[in-house]
Amino acid sequence: MAYHSSGKLTIPLDIPDVDIIGTEITRDGKYIIEVESRLETTPCGICGQAIKCSYGHGAEVELRHLPILGYESYIRIRPKRGQCLSCLHEPTTTQVVGWYEQRSPHTKAYDRYLMKQLIGSTIEDVSRKEKVGYDAVMGAIGRQVAVEVNWEEIENLGTVGIDEIALKKGRKEYAAVITARQDNGEVRILAVLEERKKR
Ligand SMILES: [Zn+2]
Structure with missing residues (x-):
């Protein structure tokens, strides 16, 4: 086991395919972890084919996650959006990922x-x-x-x-x-x- 003297811990977030882009501890002692999805595609909400998520981002969501050292933790993410060019009216879809359900x-x-x-x-x-x-x-x-x-x-x-x-x-x-x-x-x-x- 390696020991570090900095007094800091590195713990796994247990969420696949995301990059952590920032962390913050609020005054009332909540950990806010801002992440971005690494996944580039999502199934089109209409036809189901994989579409590229290059249509900006949806509204930011904050999801309660596992406690960290007894503190409440929240994952903050702005989900990526993609547009299907094969479907009628070229609809957009918010990226679906495996670690949370929309809504x-x-x-x-x-x-x-x-x-x-x-x-x-x-x-x-x-x-x-x-x-x-x-x-x-x-x-x-x-x-x-x-x-x-x-x-x-x-x-x-x-x-x-x-x-x-x-x-x-x-x-x-x-x-x-x-x-x-x-x-x-x-x-x-x-x-x-x-x-x-x-x-
Ligand atoms: Zn489609």
């Missing part, structure tokens, strides 16, 4: 992190501890329900756990989080299922 206020990594926080906890607790709105936590659950498992990424099933999350206080609506603990101790989310009644 989501979180990175996918943060959505998964929230699911782990919800295990054995309530939505109200997680909302309070993480300082995210109740609806933002619900949104994260909704996006996870739709996610399909990439089984190739799961080394082995190890210990499979099923945990219930109470969706609404006082109402008997639950979601179930299915997790697998890997040999290295990492907990992977296999699925989030909606269920109406506690079994």
Whole structure:
């Protein structure tokens, strides 16, 4: 292991295909990390063919990301835009990348992190501890329900756990989080299922 005396750490951002173009710590202790996508193309929103992203940028978005040394962190990005010259009226498309969904206020990594926080906890607790709105936590659950498992990424099933999350206080609506603990101790989310009644 190499030791550095500068008192600085280099930690991986865990976001593929981006360059960090700036970082900032706000007065209230939030890390803002400004990034730019390295990817040059995106599928046209109409015909699906890969188009070059040379049509400027869309509006800046700020996405909640994994905490850094206990501080809230946010990824700031101005998504690239491309124009399809084959489609009628030459429509423009905002670049789609794998690490966040458009209209989501979180990175996918943060959505998964929230699911782990919800295990054995309530939505109200997680909302309070993480300082995210109740609806933002619900949104994260909704996006996870739709996610399909990439089984190739799961080394082995190890210990499979099923945990219930109470969706609404006082109402008997639950979601179930299915997790697998890997040999290295990492907990992977296999699925989030909606269920109406506690079994
Ligand atoms: Zn097109």
